Amino acid sequence: MTDTQHGAGPTPGSFPSLLKKFGARLRRSFAVLRKNPMALLGTLIVFMFLLIAIAGPWIAPYSAFDPFPGQKQQPPSMEHPFGTDNLSRDVFSRVIIGSRDLIALAGLGTLLAVSMGTTLGLAIGYQGGWIDAILMRVFDSLLALPATLLALLLVGSVGASRESVFLVIVVVYIPIVTRVVRSVVLDVKTKSFVEAAKMRGEKYLYILFREIMPSVLPTLVVEASLRFAYAIFLVASLGFLGIGVQPPSPDWGLQVAVARNYWSTAWWMLFFPCAAIATLVVGVNLMSDGLKQLFQVPDLQEQR
């Protein structure tokens, strides 16, 4: 054994050691992704869409709103790779710009719902008692309603807008995330490492976030990414139903709703927004597989 003199080596928590830790983590991430090509593919797809959403205005060849006079419903060509729509607009540009609202709404909505649901799930799962019982029954009754129906109710009461779509995602997903997190907490809190933490007088928050949270993380990450996939669906469906993002926004769901009327004469108007939705959702799902492996503790089969 090497004799460790005091002061030798970086102390934990210091900047170099954190950097080292982060580097190790990054290497491990790549190792996991390399072993799972489907997850790698999913991650690439998701990152591609993120890039498209962020750099949309610079990537899109034309405006998403201005028509090209005299070029109504042109099939895909060199000039318009995805063709033009019934109002002579470039579909390619509209698909690109349309990703911005969709991904922002679905992403931020999921993020908020997941962080609130996690906090709630940790707290009530650990606390238990009557608060837990009451809140879970309330959530159960919310979950009993189909998400779209709940969305219709909400939008009906606050009016159709971006904000209300955001609200719908948060309200619909908080109970789901809470329930998932709570179920893991119920299992973990009985473990004796939690008791050991109590025995050294750890604060409530330390126990929740440092002792219990890591065990929740693998489940949570998968849940969050699935939620994101469903949120994309939800935003698109609300747009399609006309109660989400309003025209003239190039929202994908909205485009599909309009293109439905022209599918026999202009299939490209329907195909490309649909393909975009499908690709993104499948990509997110593939990525979530790899994420789970990433956050799980390396549990070696130890020989005894």
Place this chain on the structure above:
Amino acid sequence: MPAKPTELTASDVPVLKVEHLTVSYQIGTGWRDVVRDVSLQIAARQVYGLVGESGSGKSTLALAIMRYLADNGRVTHGEILLDGENLLEKSAVELRHIWGTRMSLVPQDPAASLNPALRIGKQLEEIPRQYGGLTHHEGQQRALDLLRQVRIADPERIVQMYPHQLSGGMQQRVLIAMALSSEPHLLVLDEPTTNLDVTTEAVVLDLFKELIAKRGSATLYVTHNLGVVAQVCDHVAVMYAGEIVEDAGVNALFSQPLHPYTISLMNAVPRLGHKQAPAPEAQLDAARHNVGCVFAQRCPVALDKCFQIEPPAEASGEGRTVKCHRWREIADGSLPMGEIAPSGVNAATADNTLLMTLAEVTKQYNVEQAVVAQLQGREPQSVKAVDHISLMMRRGQTIGLVGESGSGKTTLARVVMGLVETDSGKIELLNADLAPAIQNRPTEVLRQLQMVFQNPDESLNPYLSVGEILRRPLQTLLNYSQTKTEERVIELLRAVRLPDSYVDRLPGELSGGEKQRVAIARAFAAAPDLIIFDEAVSALDVSVEASILELLTTLKETLHTFSGGGPGGRDRRHVSGAIVRDRPQRETSLGTHSSLYRSTAVSDPGS
């Protein structure tokens, strides 16, 4: 006519034959040999013991034979022949059939191996119905029959129960019944009694002996417990660092061990009042040897050539082999091995300060009631887990609490810790009243009391590194500065004989014994006045336990809750029981121990 004393009779044809088997695990990006060039054979009716400390590769060997290796393990060399057929060439479908009909495993942890969602009867019927072609009714009869064979009282009731409703001993018996249900040719037992208390273990071992004699299966018995080996096995192989260093008939091995490692293992069986010379431990982390003897680094009598030339497996007698350059010297007594383990006298003495008093402590649990019964206004039934226990402890004392599983030992420990609140009674620590609930106890009191839990898999957070686990109590309970904390963490690791490099490891990367040592280090971290051990060493192997018990004798105040009792032998837990017997004044002043044992029948409450 040529003499043929060694010719095989029909029953001597080996059921299992393992030839030059090497098994590797993937660690990071490389592969590490965990079992190296192991050969063995087991005949029908033979019980073959495989002993070694944690990390010696004995469980891996057992799993490899069952073809149950995890994804990161693989057989890199050698053959495994069951009834002459090479198991390594079998497809997944064929293997399932073999598992169902010709070989079974009794695993170490019964709780983890039973499906919590299915009734016992259902799980027992599965194999006979799948592979024996029995009808539903016949399957049920078979399940009852199997339970009777493993001496479970009232099998009709047990088949209706779920695994969590049974005690550990009962669960293990159910698993044995399950393993026997296919009438296997080969039975692999992977530390089947390690998690059981002594009385249950004794019963289960008797059961094994009887069943094995009756069935005539070939049996591979993996254990770290030499006492069990002596009781059950015909032939023993001692494993060290992935190699079989010595194998011999059980009598030959115990009467004349030839390998220095075997000798140190036997010396490591703890004896009362003596400081142990712990068997030197395997540093699996240290650079793996490439040449020479695997044991050379730890061997007290190693020569230069032991580090350079790997000793061959030599036949040292009939049916026994040993891998040591110096076995001849050991055999003829010219190399005195007895002096390897110097003995000392237990220096721990009690002074008279009163540390803790329990007065009439009682805790009862209410049995869950059906809603209907509640509506009918029936009084909820309750079980007294701890019934008016009074007890005094002085500084420097070690008190053992002996009883079967279910007698309330753990509950009492948890009451003292404040994890469970008392119903009535009073606890005083250093003449000050102790709040019943842990959240009402000030930090100083928390520091004074610590506990080591039974199951290290659950008591260490799998997501926190060993360093973080050890740092935390220093920071919360002692307010140590960062540099001081780091020094102390290394000190603690060394005190429990773990290498410094373990600071960055996660619990999942340690073996069971190593995990428990981390848990013990954590309990000692803040220098508590009283430590409660809740069967903390019952899952460890002899050499590790010896080193931990030695560690404990250097500490001042400890309260052990042991399971124990029963006649002696080499079993280490009997020795733990002896620690209790060593202080008869405690036993008598316990006084109320009969009430402690009240809830379960106890075979020998006076031990």
